[in-house]
Every structure is written in C-alpha cells, then in structure tokens.
Amino acid sequence: MLDEALELHPQVALRPEPFGALAYHYGNRRLVFLKHRDVVAVAQRLADHPSLSATLSACDIAPSRWPSFERAFASLKSSDVVRERESSVTSVTSVTSETNETSAA
Amino acid sequence: MSVESLVAQLKTGLDAPICLTWELTYACNLQCVHCLSSSGQRDPRELTTAEAKRVLDELHDLQVFYINIGGGEPMVRRDFFELVDYSISRDIGVKFSTNGAFIDADKARRLASMDYLDIQISLDGIDAATNDAVRGAGSYDMARRAMEHLATAGFGAFKISVVVTRHNVDQLDGFKALADSYGAQLRVTRLRPSGRGADTWHDLHPTNAQQRQIYEWLLAKGESVLTGDSFFHLNALGEPLPGLNMCGAGRVVCLIDPIGDVYACPFVIHDQFKAGSVRDPGGFAKVWKQSPLFLELREPQSAGACASCGSYDACQGGCMAAKFFTGMPLDGPDPECVGGEGDHVLRSIDTTLAPRPSMDHSKPTTVRLGTTRRPVPVAGA
Numbered sequence: 001m002l003d004e005a006l007e008l009h010p011q012v013a014l015r016p017e018p019f020g021a022l023a024y025h026y027g028n029r030r031l032v033f034l035k036h037r038d039v040v041a042v043a044q045r046l047a048d049h050p051s052l053s054a055t056l057s058a059c060d061i062a063p064s065r066w067p068s069f070e071r072a073f074a075s076l077k078s079s080d081v082v083r084e085r086e087s088s089v090t091s092v093t094s095v096t097s098e099t100n101e102t103s104a105a
Numbered sequence: 106m107s108v109e110s111l112v113a114q115l116k117t118g119l120d121a122p123i124c125l126t127w128e129l130t131y132a133c134n135l136q137c138v139h140c141l142s143s144s145g146q147r148d149p150r151e152l153t154t155a156e157a158k159r160v161l162d163e164l165h166d167l168q169v170f171y172i173n174i175g176g177g178e179p180m181v182r183r184d185f186f187e188l189v190d191y192s193i194s195r196d197i198g199v200k201f202s203t204n205g206a207f208i209d210a211d212k213a214r215r216l217a218s219m220d221y222l223d224i225q226i227s228l229d230g231i232d233a234a235t236n237d238a239v240r241g242a243g244s245y246d247m248a249r250r251a252m253e254h255l256a257t258a259g260f261g262a263f264k265i266s267v268v269v270t271r272h273n274v275d276q277l278d279g280f281k282a283l284a285d286s287y288g289a290q291l292r293v294t295r296l297r298p299s300g301r302g303a304d305t306w307h308d309l310h311p312t313n314a315q316q317r318q319i320y321e322w323l324l325a326k327g328e329s330v331l332t333g334d335s336f337f338h339l340n341a342l343g344e345p346l347p348g349l350n351m352c353g354a355g356r357v358v359c360l361i362d363p364i365g366d367v368y369a370c371p372f373v374i375h376d377q378f379k380a381g382s383v384r385d386p387g388g389f390a391k392v393w394k395q396s397p398l399f400l401e402l403r404e405p406q407s408a409g410a411c412a413s414c415g416s417y418d419a420c421q422g423g424c425m426a427a428k429f430f431t432g433m434p435l436d437g438p439d440p441e442c443v444g445g446e447g448d449h450v451l452r453s454i455d456t457t458l459a460p461r462p463s464m465d466h467s468k469p470t471t472v473r474l475g476t477t478r479r480p481v482p483v484a485g486a
Contacts, residue, residue, distance in 0.1 A: 013168065013170060013196070015120070015121070015168040015170070016120070017119055017120055018114070018117075018119075018120070019111070019114045022119075022123065022170075024170035024171070026170075026196075026198060026221055029171075029198070029223070031123065031170070033111055035111060
C-alpha cells in the first residue's frame with residue numbers, strides 16, 4: 001500500500017468540514033467521511049508524489065502514524081475514493097446515494 | 106474516530122447539508138392519503154425558474170453533492186428538465202421522486218441518457234388494491250408503466266420507493282422481488298404523521314408487532330435495501346440497523362419547499378420548524394448557517410422522559426416529526442417506541458389537540474365554481 005502511486009478518483013469531490021472532509025463519488029454515489037484533516041491533506045496531494053509513503057513524508061506525517069494512514073487509504077481505495085494511477089480502474093456499478101450508504105476512513 | 110464519535114460530530118452540524126430535499130411544486134396529479142406535504146394544487150408563490158437556478162448556484166457554491174427532488178409531482182413543472190439539466194451542469198447530482206405519471210417512452214429515453222440522475226418511483230403495494238387504497242385509483246398501473254418504460258429505455262438501476270404501512274408490511278419480500286425483477290433497488294421508509302398523514306397515520310402506521318417484523322427484515326437485508334436511515338427508532342430492539350443512527354433535521358438534512366421556505370426536514374412543514382426562506386437576504390446559505398432554529402437543533406438535545414431508559418442511546422428518542430404531529434412532547438418517546446412507551450403517552454393525551462401542518466395544498470373535494478384557483482393541468486396523466 002505504502003509503495004503504491006495513488007490519486008483521488010476523478011469523479012470524487014472533497015468538501016472540507018470541521019471534522020475533516022466529506023468525499024462524494026459521483027459515479028457510485030457513495031458518501032465517505034474523511035475523519036481527520038491530515039487524511040484530507042494527504043489525499044489532496046497524492047497525485048503530486050510517486051507513492052503514498054512519499055506523500056506522507058511530504059505532508060510531514062510522523063512515521064509512527066503511517067500504519068493508521070495505510071489503513072485509512074486502503075479503506076478509501078476499497079470505496080474507490082482513491083485509486084492507483086495509470087491503471088484502468090473498473091468503476092463500481094452499484095448505485096447507492098443515501099445517507100445510509102456511508103462509510104468512514 | 107469511531108462511528109459514535111462521528112455521529113456526535115455530525116449532530117453539531119455541517120457547513121452544508123449532506124442531503125437536501127427540495128420539493129419543486131405542491132402540484133400533483135395524485136392525492137395520496139399519507140402525502141407528507143399535503144400536495145395537490147400549485148402554490149402561486151412557487152419559485153420561478155430563475156429563482157430556482159439561483160438556489161442551485163448557491164448549492165453549487167456550498168458543494169452540496171446531490172439533491173433529492175420531490176413534490177408534489179416534480180415532473181408537473183414545465184421547467185423540470187431545464188432545472189435538472191442545470192443542476193447536473195453545476196455538479197449537483199439529482200435524485201427525484203415521482204409517481205411515474207409523466208414517464209412515457211420518450212421521457213424514459215431522455216432520462217436514461219442523463220448522467221448523475223437517479224429516479225425513485227413511489228409504490229405502496231405490490232398489487233393495485235393495496236397500492237391504490239393509499240395512492241389513488243390507477244396509480245399502481247401508472248407506476249408499473251413508468252418502470253416498464255425505464256427498463257425498456259435501459260435506464261439501469263432505478264429505485265422503487267415504499268412507505269411501510271400496516272397494510273403492506275407483509276409484502277416486503279414481494280417488493281424486493283419486484284425490484285430485483287427490474288434490476289432496480291428497493292427503498293423503504295417510515296410512515297410519518299406529516300401532511301395528510303396526520304389524518305391517516307393512526308390507521309396506517311405499523312403495529313408494535315409489525316415494528317419488530319420490519320426490524321428483523323431490514324436486519325436480514327442489510328445494505329441491499331435503502332432506508333434513508335428512517336427506521337433508527339427500531340434500534341432499541343437490538344443490533345443497530347445499517348446507517349447513521351441519528352435525526353439529521355437541521356444538522357445534516359433540511360427541506361426547501363416549493364415557495365422557498367426552508368424547514369428542518371421534509372416531515373415538519375410547520376411554522377415551528379421553519380428556519381427561513383431562500384428568498385431572504387443571504388439566501389439559503391445564511392439560513393443553513395445562522396438560523397436560530399438550526400443552531401438550536403445542533404445543540405445537545407435533552408433525553409427528557411427517555412433519560413432513564415436503557416435504550417435511549419440506541420433509538421435516540423426516535424423521530425421529532427412523528428412526536429410533533431401526534432401531539433407528543435418532543436423530549437419524550439417516539440409514538441412507535443418499541444418499548445411501548447409511545448402507546449402509553451398517546452393514550453394519556455388528547456391527540457385531537459396535536460399541531461396541524463401549516464400548509465394544505467390538497468385539492469378541494471368539491472369544486473366551488475368561480476372561487477377556486479384552477480389546478481395545474483396534468484395533461485398526459
């Protein structure tokens with residue numbers, strides 16, 4: 001995970017909130033809570049760096065916190081909020097768009 | 106951060122709603138007995154196309170990701186497609202609720218060609234007898250015809266939206282099978298005593314035994330059935346249902362009604378829950394961020410009479426609208442409290458003194474020539 005080159009999915013919008021951010025995926029209609037501002041900052045800069053670990057370094061995230069970021073981004077990847085760069089990612093086809101289709105990272 | 110702490114955070118409000126319902130018109134070709142907005146006739150003060158677009162511009166600036174459009178029957182508005190197109194062009198996805206009357210083969214193809222558009226067809230029975238008793242004669246065939254047109258046009262996974270009542274609760278498996286047969290998604294929501302529902306709730310709402318039946322069915326179906334998180338009062342029965350266990354009114358959701366008034370949620374069209382109007386200076390953003398009503402709703406709420414109940418954390422005291430329109434105190438149990446506390450309260454109060462919805466756009470039952478406003482024509486119905 002740490003070595004992967006990631007990017008925000010182009011169909012995802014991030015909206016800053018006091019607790020972090022809301023991410024909405026216009027393709028699969030999923031709403032995801034990003035529950036820490038640091039996760040938001042890293043997510044926004046993924047595409048500028050060769051890997052997740054490089055992005056974490058660039059964002060001055062202490063290495064002791066990297067395992068929690070690795071988990072958070074694995075979760076964001078599974079909900080298609082972020083994806084691997086330069087690979088054709090199959091978009092999720094299920095259509096869900098209610099507040100009960102939420103998940104958190 | 107746990108889900109519980111996220112919910113605690115959400116209760117203090119967001120910079121903009123997650124889920125905003127916008128009833129575009131009070132006009133409707135139907136006259137459902139449980140209509141939460143007492144719709145029927147168009148209100149002459151309805152927002153104009155230009156005003157509606159200004160609201161959409163504001164929602165774009167607030168980064169509202171999508172809106173739920175309803176009514177009335179939203180497709181009655183002549184500018185319906187213009188507004189939907191404009192919304193999507195402003196990066197605001199649209200999900201709209203319809204009775205299907207205006208979805209013919211042409212409209213179905215047009216709808217199928219649009220991105221970021223979801224459709225909910227309302228259906229309250231798996232057969233015409235059950236459905237039409239609530240939604241009116243011919244409404245079952247109307248809805249099924251719309252579903253056929255959408256399926257033929259290749260729309261994809263539309264939604265079938267069911268309000269669960271005493272009379273259709275045994276049909277939940279049937280609704281699921283119907284949705285599956287179309288490749289559609291089933292959505293079931295809770296009946297509220299709002300709008301015309303204030304007059305029919307006592308006869309239609311599920312019995313206490315049926316509440317458990319709904320809970321167990323939803324628990325078994327998990328996230329494959331949408332609920333709008335409307336059944337969180339059932340969480341007192343045990344394992345929590347999927348979704349956010351909280352009342353989102355004024356915190357993460359709100360309603361814009363056809364004349365631009367902003368209410369805490371779609372089920373409380375009453376002056377006590379009106380936060381302002383999109384026509385006020387400062388528009389919707391100021392209402393959302395600064396209205397005294399919404400700021401108050403974002404403060405910690407008292408558990409009141411439920412404080413000593415061990416299930417309060419699970420059910421959160423239930424639905425504000427359900428309590429309000431049955432005349433029950435807001436800081437007490439839900440009328441459908443699964444512990445039976447709601448029944449106790451209902452028996453001890455005079456429910457005829459319950460507040461009435463502030464607006465009624467129902468069609469007149471008798472036509473008084475020359476004195477009534479002419480209803481919007483519903484050609485094609």
